């Protein structure tokens with residue numbers, strides 16, 4: 001499976017943009033894909049919809065991509081349907097409100113078809129015993145259908161389905177099964193090499209108070225401190241709405257030091273699903289590669305490439321210097337590569353979705 005390298009550099013645009021701020025991103029997207037964005041907005045405003053199945057490996061950044069895409073096209077035009085969220089909310093609803101279960105069973109009696117009874121299927125979702133119980137695909141589909149009904153006239157991004165091989169076949173006929181009246185359906189395949197995921201996990205930290213996620217190597221806060229006892233650098237929260245602003249040390253999660261090894265089995269399943277979707281005929285595919293071989297660097301602007309940060313501590317002055325340098329990683333074939341900033345990946349996603357909806361210019 002080979003992901004194409006999509007050129008985002010435009011010789012005519014010499015201005016550079018700060019992709020870390022909402023204003024900088026807005027200018028970036030308007031400058032590089034203003035027409036495509038307007039077209040997609042109008043498409044939805046005129047009553048058209050689309051249905052996209054977003055596939056990527058765990059921790060590849062699907063959430064970030066979906067959020068940025070919604071930010072650009074408009075929260076009122078895009079609905080993110082996450083299977084994980086649906087199930088979590090189902091738990092919450094049923095625990096906090098006894099009538100919620102009756103309501104959902106009534107819905108299932110009307111809309112669900114499958115080999116297992118609606119009651120039993122529902123139990124498979126709610127069971128929290130350590131024993132892993134698989135939730136029937138037919139139930140997942142019914143729950144997605146129920147969720148989709150809450151978001152009429154929107155572009156739909158489905159995250160977490162298909163999750164198994166049999167669900168890939170379901171996704172082919174999803175619109176027919178669901179009676180979803182969308183004008184287009186397609187897959188979004190995001191490729192991220194293992195070394196990127198590994199370092200994202202190993203260096204990620206979060207604020208214990210506001211949960212702001214950061215990364216000591218790739219996404220620091222503006223406050224860095226040197227912990228002399230442990231002789232290591234730590235980040236302090238810089239979220240102005242957090243009570244830990246400027247003082248709370250961001251913490252790693254237990255097990256993250258193992259990096260990718262803790263989720264190896266899951267990554268392999270995810271990869272198989274992406275490959276299976278890739279082989280499908282008749283369904284358009286948006287293909288985004290997050291890692292780019294160094295030899296293709298001239299297709300991108302420097303600010304579109306993820307840097308890494310290292311720090312130096314001066315004993316005499318107690319001053320800390322942050323050093324920004326190119327982040328070079330090996331891709332899954334061992335080729336020296338760099339990682340695109342998420343907004344650049346989203347730009348590629350927008351251009352390809354535009355081509356699917358409107359054809360090649």
Ligand SMILES: [Zn+2]
Nearest residue numbers: 207210237242
């Ligand atoms: Zn905080």
